[in-house]
Amino acid sequence: MATSALLLSLACFSLSFRAASAQSTSPFNRVTQQQWDALNASVDGRLAISVPLAQPCFDSVEGVVGSDSLVPNTVRCSAVQSVWTNTTFRVQQFGAYEQIFSERLHGEGCDLNALDPKDPAAMNTTCQLGSIPPLHIDVRTASDVQAALEFANKTGVPLIVKGTGHDYLGRSSAPGSLALWTKNLLGQTFHEEFVPEGCDESVGRALTNEAGVTWIQAYEAADANNATVVGGAFQSVGASGGWLMGGGHSFMTGKHGVGADSSLQYKVVTPDGQFRVANKCQNQDLFWALRGGGSGFGVVLESTIAAHPAYDNKVAIVQIQNISMDAQFEVFRVFAGLRERLAREGWGGAFLPQFTEGTMAISMVNPTLSDEEAADTFAPVIDYVNSINGTDGILVTTNGFQPSGNYLFIQRNYIATVPVGLGAFIGSRLLPLSSFTSGNETLDELITAMKAGLSKIGPGVWPPMEILMDTPLLTPDANNETSMHPAWRSSAFVMVYGVSYEFDATQEEEKELMQTLHEALDFVRDVTPGSTEYNNEADILTENSQEVFWGPNYPALLEIKRKYDPNNILTGWQYVGFDKGAPLYERYNL
Ligand SMILES: Cc1cc2nc3c(=O)[nH]c(=O)nc-3n(C[C@H](O)[C@H](O)[C@H](O)COP(=O)(O)OP(=O)(O)OC[C@H]3O[C@@H](n4cnc5c(N)ncnc54)[C@H](O)[C@@H]3O)c2cc1C
Known part of the structure; x- marks a missing residue:
């Protein structure tokens, strides 16, 4: 299902969302049509409406921008039912996450029965947008990210990043938020001699993955070059997103350490709006934070990791x-x-x-x-x-x-x-x-x-x-x-x-x-x-x-977080510097 098929008229953004939102105080509802139009223009028209994957299976839908034009469709519903539990398919869809907690809000969502996707009982209700961000930007450039950060700073609309949607804690979704979707950044480069930018010497063989590349794609690229990379067990996890920034463990960790040990360079837009290269020769503090400090230090456009020898x-x-x-x-x-x-x-x-x-x-x-x-x-x-x-x-x-x-x-x-x-x-x-x-x-x-x-x-x-x-x-x-x-x-x-x-x-x-x-x-x-x-x-x-x-690294991580994200714009549950009492976290039902 192509994302473009889900694009609806931008003209109805504010009105429809206001009408559907339970939280009338949400900053999302205060955004004017002109502001949405300006954001859309600044990202070359790649601001898109998010629709839950299973929407065609439901008679009614709530919370989706412009939902009046969404109708049930038995052919599309049947197609969704056949792939509901297929991870490779789900990570290609903005309106689907690996676990439904990321999609639901206070126990409501738009889900099929995973044990029997044709079960009519699951579809006998209203499809709710839940915690899926109502709008997302299909990110292609650093300037897309910069435009979104500027917009979030001005409007107060929460900004989140979604790569594959694997996060168990629902941090690549949030109700009433704007999402940066990195899934279509798919470039890969294998280096026989990788010199981190700003350094003088090669650090050896390496693989660069743009932010949308998944581990199976990284394994294939490494294999084609007679190399091994340290990556996640589940093939559809992202190679440059939450896994790598959070440290990343692997069946190769016993031999080569965690993912963070193998990371050599990041290209990111930090929450202060700057594009930065972080490695051992520049922005070293940021590089250190990105090696295990979790998400929230920047929007990653690409990462480069060590390529180890191939093994039998x-x-x-x-x-x-x-x-x-x-x-x-x-x-x-x-x-x-x-x-x-x-x-x-x-x-x-x-x-x-x-x-x-x-x-x-x-x-x-x-x-x-x-x-x-x-x-x-x-x-x-x-x-x-x-x-x-x-x-x-x-x-x-x-x-x-x-x-x-x-x-x-x-x-x-x-x-x-x-x-x-x-x-x-x-x-x-x-x-x-x-x-x-x-x-x-x-x-x-x-x-x-x-x-x-x-x-x-x-x-x-x-x-x-x-x-x-x-x-x-x-x-x-x-x-x-x-x-x-x-x-x-x-x-x-x-x-x-x-x-x-x-x-x-x-x-x-x-x-x-x-x-x-x-x-x-x-x-x-x-x-x-x-x-x-x-x-x-x-x-x-x-x-x-x-x-x-x-542990003992937390105070330094917090200092780095405050340096690059003084307004705590890029935040999520249990990130460094997160504020447990923020309205964003009502969804955790605590
Ligand atoms: C089935 C399954 C198997 C797993 N196996 C392993 C494993 O073997 N080893 C292991 O260590 N972990 C494993 N995990 C956990 C995994 O590391 C986390 O779920 C991780 O957060 C996934 O990252 P993602 O970018 O793919 O997912 P997403 O849900 O897209 O993102 C996760 C977090 O990273 C942020 N993020 C994503 N992309 C970017 C970006 N480009 N820039 C900035 N922030 C970004 C998101 O905002 C979110 O906070 C597994 C998870 C699942 C569901």
Whole structure:
């Protein structure tokens, strides 16, 4: 569905939005037609009306600018139903986000049933624009961003940036906001010798991705040049947006560190309206903030990341069915016992338990070991898993090494996906390596807490728990070149709990799920004092989030934020410098 097909007459912007908006005090309603026209002219006519993806399936629609001209359409509805849970399709649409929390407002939205997109019950209501920004600019140039910043400063209309719409905390949407959509910035350049602008020397091979490039496109470009880049597990996540600025963990983190360790240069428009190049030779403070400080320091037009050698990655997969929670954690105990060795050897991977007696899985990737070396390292897990096969009904369906290959091959063949098009909240906690090396009592305490949290989460469509071996133990960042919390460098795992909900969840049910997730994490927080949580995979209710995410780096980050964004124009939930009480955050139902 081309965006242009959704463009409606600009003449009805102010009037229709005022008529539909519940918040009559919204700055959006005070914008005059002349101001919209001027903004549209300054971005070469690329100001567009946002329409929820599923609108053709609904008889009535509210909140969309010019909604009078929108009618149901069975052919288009059927097309949307067939791709509702397709992430590649969703990231191409402005009116769709990966999780419906980004689209909903106080429990209302315009959603299909992700488990059965043809379910008429979901469509038997009014389609609400919800938290989707009513208008967006299809960004092509730095001057588009500058025009939007000037407009936001003058009018007070909140400005947000949307790349792919993957953000779990709904920060690439906001009700009554103007959005900058970077999806169509798709240029890529591979450099055999990359000299950051303003520097004299090459820093080696590198890949530049404009802001709309996703990780699968970056993996393809790296692969075509016999290289590997450190990127996200989910292929449709953006390569230059929230993932990279927030730090970014990867199956390659064990070998090459987090995404922030590999970033070499950004081109951004900072919220003060200036186009800037940030790297180790200029705007160094901004560069440091963009290496792990999260979103909000500027609108990124492109980033350049290191291109590492291509590898023949060894892959081990374990899948076990009908295994109790206690038995799963006994497998985890054997696996975690190898953690120091796995770190030294640069492994990445994931341990994925289940709440119910379903299928649990382990996926392991090593870029540099030989077949024999990899098999030797992982043998204790394989042997233990074989030893429990058949006991208490446990059924081991896969247990061993799979065909190896380059990172693109690994991505295409082995990386599991998560459901999209439904509601999900997740929250993370990094598990310190010391919890695994300080004796049985400490480990028992941690495992008891992890199980208690998992029991609290309960069953669901979403993976209830992921234990990701994506921590940079081999990459100490001794000179504090990134702004990530130092605890990342001494952590063994990124542990993530997740809960999900359907189209018909009420605001109260959403709120209860957030609380459940928060309380599940509390069990693990209690036994991991001083650890950190990942700002991109964060519990919305994390208390004192800025200290928890960035620790000793927070004061410097706040200073940099104030320098480049004195009016806090580019802000979002849990960003550096966010004001929890701002009207923008009423949507969090707190
Ligand atoms: C299915 C799934 C799998 C994931 N897997 C991983 C993983 O393996 N490792 C990991 O570390 N994280 C992972 N994440 C979390 C991911 O890092 C965050 O969701 C991240 O915020 C996504 O960034 P995005 O730019 O693609 O998404 P968006 O929702 O478009 O943006 C996220 C944030 O970045 C801002 N932003 C986006 N583009 C720009 C830009 N050009 N300039 C300025 N600000 C911008 C937005 O305003 C928003 O605050 C995953 C998320 C999902 C949903």
